[in-house]
Amino acid sequence: MTQRTITRAELSEAVYQRIGLSRTDSSELVELVLREISDTLAAGETVKLSSFGSFVVRDKGARVGRNPKTGIEVPIDPRRVLSFKPSNILKQRINKTTENA
Secondary structure, three states, X not given: OOOOOOOHHHHHHXXXXXXXXXXXXXXXXXXXXXXXXXXXXXXXXXXXXXXXXXEEEXXXXXXXXXXXXXXXXXXXXXXXXXXXXEOHHHHHHHHHHHHHX
């Protein structure tokens, strides 16, 4: 199985071909959607896309980590992390695809 990365340009091209907007409008639409998702996540809110999944921002507290090379303990500052939880529909679709491959 080969891995491939979908770019913004490819998303814009897909919108252009499937919906029929101009290439400029398609690109602006993709940028607008991605910017809205980014801004919402940066504000600490959850983004739920029905039948796709949810992007959730979680706060992680400070903790002590260890440098695996030296074994020296290092403090890790508190931070926010982004996680994605796929919907059951997406999980089923992914598993159906891999079963048929």
